Amino acid sequence: MHDGIGFGTICDLLDLPVAELWKFKHRLENGKAVLAAPPASRNEPLPGLPAADDPLWESLLDGSLGIEMHALGLKLLLTKLREQWAVIGDPEVRALKVQELRRCIDPPRKKPGPRTGPIAPARHLRAERP
Amino acid sequence: MNRQQTLMPLPLAAEMIAAGQVLCIAGDEAALRQLPRGQWIGGTIPYFMTGDGGQVSRDQVFVTPVTGFAEPPRLRLRDRAALPGICRDAPESGYSIVIIPAFSDCHVEFAQHAPDYEEMYLKPLVGWIAGVHLDDLAQAKPRVVLGPTGDFADDCAVAMDVPLPPERFAQIDIVNLFHPGHGPAIVFPASGFTVGACSLDDQPGNLAEYLASAGIDTRLPLVADYCGALVNVSIKAVDRASGRVELYAPVFPGLEYRIAAPVDDYVASFHQALPGQTPEIAFSCNCILNYLHSGLHGKQTGDLVGPFTFGEIGYQLPNQTLVYLDRQLGSQQGRRRRPVAQEESMHLDAIGPGSARGLHIGRAADAAYGDKAQIAGADCR
Numbered sequence A: 001m002h003d004g005i006g007f008g009t010i011c012d013l014l015d016l017p018v019a020e021l022w023k024f025k026h027r028l029e030n031g032k033a034v035l036a037a038p039p040a041s042r043n044e045p046l047p048g049l050p051a052a053d054d055p056l057w058e059s060l061l062d063g064s065l066g067i068e069m070h071a072l073g074l075k076l077l078l079t080k081l082r083e084q085w086a087v088i089g090d091p092e093v094r095a096l097k098v099q100e101l102r103r104c105i106d107p108p109r110k111k112p113g114p115r116t117g118p119i120a121p122a123r124h125l126r127a128e129r130p
Numbered sequence B: 001m002n003r004q005q006t007l008m009p010l011p012l013a014a015e016m017i018a019a020g021q022v023l024c025i026a027g028d029e030a031a032l033r034q035l036p037r038g039q040w041i042g043g044t045i046p047y048f049m050t051g052d053g054g055q056v057s058r059d060q061v062f063v064t065p066v067t068g069f070a071e072p073p074r075l076r077l078r079d080r081a082a083l084p085g086i087c088r089d090a091p092e093s094g095y096s097i098v099i100i101p102a103f104s105d106c107h108v109e110f111a112q113h114a115p116d117y118e119e120m121y122l123k124p125l126v127g128w129i130a131g132v133h134l135d136d137l138a139q140a141k142p143r144v145v146l147g148p149t150g151d152f153a154d155d156c157a158v159a160m161d162v163p164l165p166p167e168r169f170a171q172i173d174i175v176n177l178f179h180p181g182h183g184p185a186i187v188f189p190a191s192g193f194t195v196g197a198c199s200l201d202d203q204p205g206n207l208a209e210y211l212a213s214a215g216i217d218t219r220l221p222l223v224a225d226y227c228g229a230l231v232n233v234s235i236k237a238v239d240r241a242s243g244r245v246e247l248y249a250p251v252f253p254g255l256e257y258r259i260a261a262p263v264d265d266y267v268a269s270f271h272q273a274l275p276g277q278t279p280e281i282a283f284s285c286n287c288i289l290n291y292l293h294s295g296l297h298g299k300q301t302g303d304l305v306g307p308f309t310f311g312e313i314g315y316q317l318p319n320q321t322l323v324y325l326d327r328q329l330g331s332q333q334g335r336r337r338r339p340v341a342q343e344e345s346m347h348l349d350a351i352g353p354g355s356a357r358g359l360h361i362g363r364a365a366d367a368a369y370g371d372k373a374q375i376a377g378a379d380c381r
Helices: A007-014 A018-029 A055-062 A072-087 A091-105 B010-018 B105-116 B207-213 B266-273 B288-293 B339-343 B367-373
Strands: A123-127 B006-009 B023-027 B040-044 B047-050 B053-056 B060-065 B074-078 B094-101 B125-130 B144-146 B151-153 B157-163 B168-175 B192-195 B197-200 B203-206 B222-226 B229-233 B235-239 B244-251 B257-259 B281-287 B306-309 B312-314 B322-329 B346-351 B359-363
Touching (some): A055 A091, A072 A091, A072 B105, A072 B222, B006 B047, B010 B060, B040 B094, B040 B125, B040 B157, B047 B288, B060 B306, B074 B144, B094 B105, B094 B144, B094 B168, B105 B192, B105 B244, B144 B157, B197 B207, B203 B207, B229 B244, B266 B288, B288 B306
Parallel strands (some): B094 B125
Antiparallel strands (some): B023 B060, B047 B306, B094 B157, B222 B257, B235 B244, B346 B359
């Protein structure tokens, strides 16, 4: 999941029912379970994004850094991640949340497909810490 | 302008089905049962917002053609167990439409757990909750229809996955004329459709008691701020004696709700809240409570037409909200794989020094996003 692999793929690989993995993820996200060891790939750089251990991500997720967004999906997702962040104490599960946010901001481009082109010229705007 | 979606007589809808068009159809059950099999999904509801204003019709159906897809859309029923996979199985590029029968297990499941579904918020998901004529509430059941088989179901959702070509992307937005009022901040200890105990400005309280003692107009929903997206939860019934309040959607713990500020002129406010230029509306629906409380019968809602429903789906399940999906044109070069990235495409590309460093956020989006590309410095909660 750190690497953006879907539930279905993980379940196929490990011969697990999707429902069981979903329940486990739900427990992790509600602070009711912990992970034992960090995967080595957590800090794998995503092009153009700060590393996963950059404190910037924690600031976004704990709400100390705010941004104004217009995409409904991103607003709802960040709200959910912030709620989860507030109750998750396990550093490894928190790392999963960081990765989830990073994926949605700049999703992994490992899979072949028509949408894997380069990042277009971006508008550079500024969001400050409140 | 939206000229394709419209209320129409059954023979015309049947012609479109027979011609092989892919359609999403809303109508009274008796009307839907007269339609032939084909590439369509449907749900029961006889209330519609049309170009001529809000209408009730039992013998016409509201047809939303699904066009511009890259591959033929996939249509299927999903029972409660299969519902959590709805986003996971959706196309990487495209969108999904889902219709769920009101009061069904699927309705409860989706309302309570959709935010936790795998890939939720990463792939556009719109839809609505099927209902019935309010006169028939006691004897009729909301149902959905899978057109290819003609199956009607009151215990399954029906879904259509629509893959889009690389040069197009889908974007969901909502129109909500309610804003949080100046009353106390309300926080609930647990998720649920029925609530009682809560905190009111950090003091222990009971929502039913508060609503009754403060004389709150229960047509006003609870409103929560999701990082700038205002999401409503509508009040169904208040029982002061038992201290219970029934809701049309669940509240979630940890979120801060407030009763919405009163709206003086529903229709005028509604028109003010409508989006300006919406290039290509592929789907829209509105809440039956807006139809009832806003007096929208015979009143127009601009280009945003569709069924008035027992619940709207814009990723999750807001109440008293208009949901719409538009398809926009973007260059393939600038496109990403996932819709959130397509919608917002933030690219954190430069970090300034110091503890008060700025976060430069660039959008990996092209000019097609227009003024939606604005990202400013502000706290979102």
